[in-house]
Amino acid sequence: MSTLSNSPNRDSDPLLRAIATGDEHCPDGKALAKLGRLIRGEQPSPSDLRTQVETRLAVAEGQVASDEGERIDHLYEQDGTDPELGRLRHLFATIAPAPVDLRARVRVQLMASSRLAPITSDMPVSSRAQAATTAVRHRRLRLVVAVVVGHLAAVLVVAVLFANRRDHPQPDEHSGWTNAVVPPVIEFTNAGPRDWTQLPGSGFDLFALRQSADLRAAARLRYHAQRSAGAVACGLRWLQTQQDADGRFAPPQVSSLPPAQLLPAQLLAAQKSDLDHDAVRTSHALATLAFLAEGGGTTAVDRERIDVVRRALAALDRAPLAVDRATALRPRVLITLARVEGALLGLAPRAAAEQALTDLAEQLDPLVALDGFAVLAIETAQQGGLTVPPMLHDRSREVPTRLPDAGDRDAGRLGLSAFTRMTLGYRDNPATAAVVDSLAALKPGIALEANGVAQPADTDGWLFATLALRETGGPGWDAWISAVQTRLLPLFVDAGPGRVKVSPEAVLTAPDAVHATASAVLDLQAAYRYLPLSASR
Secondary structure (H helix, E strand, O other): OOOOOOOOOOOOOOOHHHHOOOOOOOOOHHHHHHHHHHHHHHOOOOOOOOHHHHHHHHHHHHHHHHHHHHHHHHHOOOOOOOOHHHHHHHHHHHHHOOOOHHHHHHHHHHHHHOOOOHHHOOHHHHHHHHHHHHHHHHHHHHHHHHHHHHHHHHHHHHHHHHHOOOOEEEEOOOHHHHHHHOOOOOOOOOOOOOOOOOOOOOOOOOOOOOOOHHHHHHHHHHHHOHHHHHHHHHHHHHHHOOOOOOOOOOOOOOOOOOOHOHHHHHHHHHHHHOOHHHHHHHHHHHHHHHHHHHOOOOHHHHHHHHHHHHHHHHOOOOOOOOOOOOOOOOOHHHHHHHHHHHHHOOOOHHHHHHHHHHHHHHHHHOOOOOOOOHHHHHHHHHHHHOOOOOOHHHHHHHHHHHHHOOOOOOHHHHHHHHHHHHOOOOOOOOOHHHHHHHHOOOOOOOOOOOOOOOOOOOHHHHHHHHHHHHHHHHHHHHHHHHHHHHHHHHHEEEEOOOOOOOOHHHHHHOOOOHHHHHHHHHOOOOOOOOOOOOOOO
């Protein structure tokens, strides 16, 4: 073995000497010598890439979980070749366990996993060998833990959905009511009502899946939407930074500085944007709706999101967000839907939501068809016990007869047609099946313009298609949600530590980044926005 004392140096070793001097008979040495002079002469400036890496990891985290989850599900559902997994599958298929919170024990096992203690090159040889052995031993443990946690999540979903359901309320000497709790032995996919007309008085909560981060995670897992979790969380963080002190989600081009401190061009841009009140109202309402799907729960993040929603709803009563007779129909409808959801979640006065519905009824043109957001506002208010003007109720129930049949090629119109038919009780109608089949064939791919540039994403059109296909499940849904995530996730770009946004140029009809980001987030929240219907597979 050579030592430091007899190691070759540049003068004694011909190869090192060739590298140093750039011997013409040693081309590699000449190139290396040139590279050495370049490095010694100009050191690269340090670059901090941590923020970009963290953001990309957050967005990609769901993809990793999705891929691994699919492999685990496939092995588990097919019994695999492991007799222990076969017995575990049989256990869960034949016995309905009571909900047990094993999160603390699972965390202990995960902390011991090699996933959280990677093997590094600076470990001693003995430690690396031990770590490698531990990794092999933990591989089966991680698989079993993943299967168990998945089933516990499903049981948790059912338990929460039915914990507050009153099938036949009876007087009670303490509270006035007693709940007949349904045992959590029902499949997750059969937990909801047959359609939304059954909701009033049934005890079902249309917004049940929003009530905790665990329920949202379970719904993502059930509906193969795990890939979108990181983008949604980081997108909401960016939207939160766009809310000003008054609760308004101000488009980025609107400056918060006093007019006296603005340059002439900035002042002109701010004035132009402020004059377009309908665009500001639309962006604000979409951002509020995005937060209304994520704020349920007791974590610190949930409490922050609830505060965001409260301030956003309060801002609707002040200029420039307060609606008037000149307000266009789309922003009025979106604000009405935000008020209705806020009222049903206990975050805003019910009277304000009912007044918004009354104002909407007065403005509607009898010859203009209701759009999807208007139907959602009317039907969610109806199921939640809010007072709905009879004219709005009748117009909403007429929607299935006015919407296109399966021959239409517009995903937005087909999606609204299918979703409305299902929620109003027509899912078994042959015409509904034909519309769903036609819709499933319209995957949201990347359309190109004549110059080869990708066209903006039609996020408004895809929302109702996504809501409808989630209710049908099966291969149609799997292909659709995969295509939606593949199309939308690359649109989210780094916007600071833990934050991402979508450029308005990337989304059809989006005038600003608040609108574009909120609209894309809404599409990715479809898996858990509403309680699934009982016939979902």
